[in-house]
Amino acid sequence: MNNSASSSGSGTTRTFEFGRTHVVRPKGNHQATIVWLHGLGDKGSSWSQLLETLPLQNIKWICPTAPTRPVAIFGGHPCTAWFDVADLSGDGPDDLEGLDASAAHVANLLSTEPANIKLGIGGFSMGAAIALYSATCHILGKYGNGNLYPVNLSAVVGLSGWLPCSRTLRNKMEGSIQAVRRAASLPILMCHGLADDVVAYKHGERSAHALNSVGFRNLTFQTYNGLGHYTIPEETDGVCNWLTASLGLQGSRS
Template identity: 35%
Template sequence: MGANSSRKKMSSPTKLASSKHTATVIFLHGLGDTGHGWLEAFTQIAKPHIKYICPNAPTMPVSLNGGFEMPSWFDIKGLDPKSPEDEDGIKKAAKSLQDIISEEETKNNIKSDRIIVGGFSQGGAVALYSALTTDKPLAGILGLSTWLPLHKSFPQGCKGNKATPILQCHGKSDPVVPFTMGNMTADLLKSFTSNHELKSFNGLGHSSSPQEMQDVQVFIDKVLPHE
């Protein structure tokens, strides 16, 4: 069965702004998860002028887990940097994220430079790739416990957002996406972007933490101020 043969329709748990909606955060969850938990996390740090969208990935077979079907943005064949990648799936997921950006622009009159895209782990990989392969200027990019997929296509494949603020966070005790992979991603991003920061967290595994979310809040407040 192909990786795309049993995709189910994506839905988007969303927290609406409590005042006039002038900015948006779009954040993608990791493999096997849903957007609901992340939406709750952002609710704790929400600002009234910002809408938060945490889409649910479609369900598909994942090679890494023996073909078991689960929420996934693309197929993962292995966690080693040299493992083959699902190029078509990554690009399709990136296009889906870019479509959400376009919808915010057309339906809600939110300019792309008032939108942050981000994600955790596999979702962060989609966010990084999507942000760097669109020519629409973004307010910021968030990558938590993640990596840059199809890394050999960069910097040549970068179409925009080279000066857009990027906050990358990674736990030093991550057993799933090792900190070394986060460091390699940071080195690559710094080679062709000009506003990148990597924050590391001692003792943090493949998860988030209150300190990390505080840093995320500071980043969001900085790049999406109230208008």
């Protein structure tokens, strides 16, 4: 399934061609749908294969593939990336156009799910950055470009990632009681390894503090000793337990 999303900024519109989307169907009663986003240079199929093995019976997983685009951190060399990035920390300039296009692509994938299904977004590394950015779009009710954010999120997971646009989040939330209320009730799980040599642990920790300080009260930040920039069974077990509890999944574990 190929999709494209347009993003408008300063009078120009760029179209991003998204790669193939892989779907893991629920083995039991469908209670939740989660879009799971891969990291820089990866593709949806590598995560769909892992998610297929998880003991969660009631979740449908949607694993899209990012557009192939020039990436500043690689000197402009093209690879799959949800947005352009100069460094994996949130310290560089934010590619708002790319962020909004990917967040909109994810929201569109969720928008066709049945009304009684709980919706979530998760991801690894740069995918986690889009998941966390989507969380801020959800609670503000709009993307960075001002367009309305169309879906209601029930859970967000970010592994080995960071929060884009953290510097402007507080200003955007000030004066919006509704945004603060939404932030307080949205469950977020962030996990980071102390030995991560790609997205340093301090960047994940700082992002968690940034979210917490503006009102994301239902945020869990889980640290893993010795974990680098990858995932391990202990971490995925933790994610499964957290999702089961946060989404109220019935009879979910096998």
